Every structure is written in structure tokens, then in C-alpha cells.
Amino acid sequence: MNTPCLCCGQDVEAFLSFGSMPLANAFVAPGDSRPEYRYSLAVGICSECTMVQLLKPVPREKLFHEAYAYYSSTSSRMSDHFRRFAADVHTQYLVGQSPLVVELGSNDGIMLQHFVDRGVRCLGIEPSANVASAAKVRGIPTICRFFDETLARQIAAEHGRANAILAANVLCHIQDLHGALQGMRALLTPEGVVVCEDPYLGDLVSRTAYDQIYDEHIYYFSLASLQSAFASHDFELIDASRQEVHGGSMRYTFAAAGTRKVMPAVFRLRQVESELGLSNPETFHRFRQRVERSRQELIALLATLTADGRRVVGYGATSKSTTVINYCGLTTQHIAYISDTTPGKQGKLTPGAHIPVQPREHFLADHPEYALLFAWNHQGEVLEKEAAFTSAGGKWIVYVPEVGIL
Numbered sequence: 001m002n003t004p005c006l007c008c009g010q011d012v013e014a015f016l017s018f019g020s021m022p023l024a025n026a027f028v029a030p031g032d033s034r035p036e037y038r039y040s041l042a043v044g045i046c047s048e049c050t051m052v053q054l055l056k057p058v059p060r061e062k063l064f065h066e067a068y069a070y071y072s073s074t075s076s077r078m079s080d081h082f083r084r085f086a087a088d089v090h091t092q093y094l095v096g097q098s099p100l101v102v103e104l105g106s107n108d109g110i111m112l113q114h115f116v117d118r119g120v121r122c123l124g125i126e127p128s129a130n131v132a133s134a135a136k137v138r139g140i141p142t143i144c145r146f147f148d149e150t151l152a153r154q155i156a157a158e159h160g161r162a163n164a165i166l167a168a169n170v171l172c173h174i175q176d177l178h179g180a181l182q183g184m185r186a187l188l189t190p191e192g193v194v195v196c197e198d199p200y201l202g203d204l205v206s207r208t209a210y211d212q213i214y215d216e217h218i219y220y221f222s223l224a225s226l227q228s229a230f231a232s233h234d235f236e237l238i239d240a241s242r243q244e245v246h247g248g249s250m251r252y253t254f255a256a257a258g259t260r261k262v263m264p265a266v267f268r269l270r271q272v273e274s275e276l277g278l279s280n281p282e283t284f285h286r287f288r289q290r291v292e293r294s295r296q297e298l299i300a301l302l303a304t305l306t307a308d309g310r311r312v313v314g315y316g317a318t319s320k321s322t323t324v325i326n327y328c329g330l331t332t333q334h335i336a337y338i339s340d341t342t343p344g345k346q347g348k349l350t351p352g353a354h355i356p357v358q359p360r361e362h363f364l365a366d367h368p369e370y371a372l373l374f375a376w377n378h379q380g381e382v383l384e385k386e387a388a389f390t391s392a393g394g395k396w397i398v399y400v401p402e403v404g405i406l
């Protein structure tokens with residue numbers, strides 16, 4: 001039986017199921033023997049609006065709360081990225097007096113701090129209380145709530161309408177996408193812009209980056225599917241650009257239909273996308289076959305290394321790693337521990353497989369032979385930072401786009 005589309009209600013055709021999974025960011029304290037929450041992780045494509053989506057999303061309160069594990073500012077490259085993002089928005093779109101910028105999913109303030117530094121009025125909307133507090137400590141005005149139309153109207157009444165609404169890596173987390181878009185419509189000035197950025201379906205498919213699929217990512221946007229969701233709220237896509245972050249992302253700028261010039265990049269990227277076949281279910285059946293092959297190859301590589309007595313550790317206890325570890329059935333037999341810089345993950349066990357998470361200092365002192373790069377989307381930053389590991393003979397195992405040793 002087909003599932004109704006979360007976006008338009010038509011039939012969704014399933015193309016990949018990972019079976020029962022623990023929550024990607026539910027790290028376990030040692031000694032905590034309570035059963036872990038599990039859900040069925042499967043994705044499909046809508047036959048009508050072509051939105052790729054989870055078949056059974058997890059209730060949002062289970063994911064975004066006072067102990068949210070992801071602090072955006074842990075990556076220096078991402079910090080640079082958001083400094084440039086803020087500067088681009090400021091120079092391109094924030095003319096006029098005392099503009100207001102509202103950011104959804106502002107996390108620890110990685111982007112808004114640059115508007116504060118530039119003296120631009122801004123407001124973050126961040127439902128996860130711990131990361132919202134980290135932003136407030138940095139002096140960034142933050143409302144700790146889920147964004148929706150009710151909140152949008154309250155903000156507009158109290159602070160006035162926003163000249164720019166920003167949303168990085170958050171729209172794909174919001175199950176009620178149309179509610180969020182209606183909220184944006186209510187909050188934005190008539191000349192305002194929405195600038196959002198999310199992992200790009202085209203990269204996920206072409207790089208076989210199946211580990212992007214987990215509970216928090218409810219939608220996997222193509223340019224066409226997001227454009228059509230926004231169009232149903234009278235928004236027009238006026239610009240788009242590819243971004244290298246998070247393993248391949250797309251930045252989209254929307255404005256009220258007919259108010260701004262549509263940049264040539266929109267037509268060019270739509271053309272490129274139509275060649276990728278992202279609205280064709282057959283593309284996703286081939287993707288599933290590549291995912292299954294990738295799994296077999298990673299299991300085989302790790303089995304060979306462990307049979308030879310090699311010691312492998314993981315690098316980066318990313319959300320993505322939860323999908324890979326549990327789908328491939330990896331255990332402490334394959335990976336002794338995972339090195340991670342996030343204090344809240346250190347000393348804990350990974351969801352499902354219970355692989356210990358250790359601080360980077362442990363990795364530096366330990367000199368393992370192989371490191372499996374779960375934070376592959378930060379490869380440039382990590383390889384630069386860990387040059388000593390590599391020059392001492394340490395080897396990196398990767399699985400995106402292909403399983404292998406660097």
C-alpha cells in the first residue's frame with residue numbers, strides 16, 4: 001500500500017528501506033539500560049509533486065529538545081561559510097533602514113552572530129533549548145519555539161515584518177512544510193526575500209550519499225520540488241547556487257512572485273537537474289542498488305582489515321554515521337571508538353551499536369592504523385587538521401562516493 005505524500009497528499013512510492021533504526025542523535029550514557037526509541041527508516045518519491053521524503057517521520061519533540069546534540073559552530077569551515085552567507089545576504093538584499101533578519105533553526109547562532117556584529121536587527125527561532133541558550137549567551141536574540149504560522153504572526157506584530165528570512169539546513173526538517181511557508185508569507189515584507197540552503201538531492205543521488213537519510217531529514221529537495229512547494233504560496237525562485245558544504249547543498253532565494261528579476265542560474269540549474277532524472281522513480285531504484293552495493297563493500301573492507309588484525313576507529317560521530325553503522329551492522333568488532341569534538345557526545349555510546357565516543361585528544365594519543373571518515377563532508381578540514389596522523393602512516397577509509405582507502 002502506498003503512503004500519502006506529506007506535501008501534497010498523493011501517493012508516495014517507496015524506493016529504499018533501512019529497517020528499524022535508533023534516532024541519529026540519541027547518544028546513550030554508559031550504564032543507561034533503558035530501551036532505545038526505534039523507528040522504521042524508509043524513503044520514497046511522490047508520484048505527483050516528486051518530493052522525496054521519509055515514509056514515517058518521527059514526532060519532532062523526540063528530535064529537537066533541551067539535549068540536541070548538534071552544535072553548528074563545531075566546524076570552522078561551516079563558521080566561515082555562514083560568515084560569507086551573512087555577508088552576501090547583507091550586501092545583496094538588506095538595503096533601507098533598520099532591516100530585520102529572522103533565521104529559522106538558528107542553532108548556536110553560527111550565522112546570526114554576523115548580523116549582530118554588523119549592527120543588523122535579527123531574531124533566531126530555535127526550538128532546541130540547549131543550542132538556543134548557547135546563542136543567547138553570545139548576545140543573539142532567540143525565541144525557543146518551533147516556527148509556524150502562529151509564531152510568524154506574533155513576531156510580525158511584535159517586531160515588524162522581516163526583510164530577509166533565512167533557513168539553513170532546517171526546511172528539510174519541518175514536516176509541515178506548507179505551514180512553515182505560510183508563516184514565511186505572513187512574516188516577510190512584500191519586497192523581502194527568503195534565502196534557504198539544504199543538502200541537494202542531486203548530490204545525494206550522484207554521490208550515493210545514503211547516510212544523509214535519517215530521522216531529522218524528512219525531505220530531500222530537488223530544485224524543482226522545492227520550487228513547486230514555494231510556488232503554491234505565491235513565491236518565485238529568483239536565484240539558486242550550488243554549495244559544497246554538507247556533501248553538496250543548494251542555496252535558494254525566493255521572493256513574492258513577480259517582484260524581482262529571475263537570475264539566469266535558476267534556468268541553468270533546472271536544466272542541469274532535468275538531466276539528472278530526479279523526478280523519475282527509475283533513478284531511485286538504481287540509487288537503491290548502489291546503496292546496497294556500497295554496504296556490501298564497506299562490510300567486506302572492514303571484515304578484511306579486522307581479520308588482518310588492523311585497528312580501525314571512526315572519525316566524527318555524525319548523525320549520518322548512525323545510518324551507516326546500523327544499516328551495515330558495524331559494531332565495536334569493526335570500530336574501536338569514534339573520535340568527536342562535541343563535548344556532549346564524548347563519553348557516550350553511539351545510537352544502536354553502542355560504539356564509544358572519545359574526544360579527539362584520545363585519537364591523537366592513540367595512533368590507530370585506520371580512521372573511517374564518517375565526517376566525509378568535512379574531508380578538507382579534517383585532512384588538513386589531521387595531517388600528522390596521515391604523515392605517520394595513518395590511513396583514511398571513505399565510503400562516499402565510493403568505498404575505498406584514500
Ligand code: SAH
Binds near residue numbers: 104146147170
Ligand atoms: N542552521 C544551522 C542548524 C541546522 S540543524 C546550521 O545550518 O548549522 C537544524 C536546526 O533546526 C536545529 O537546531 C533544530 O533544533 C532546528 N529546528 C527544527 N525544527 C524547527 C522548526 N520547526 N523551526 C525552527 N527551527 C527548527
Ligand code: TYD
Binds near residue numbers: 074321345
Ligand atoms: P556533520 O557532518 O556536520 O553533521 P551531521 O551530524 O549533520 O551528520 O557532523 C559534525 C560532527 O562531526 C560533530 O559531531 C563534530 C564532528 N567533527 C569532528 O569531530 N571533527 C571535525 O574536525 C569536524 C569538522 C567535525
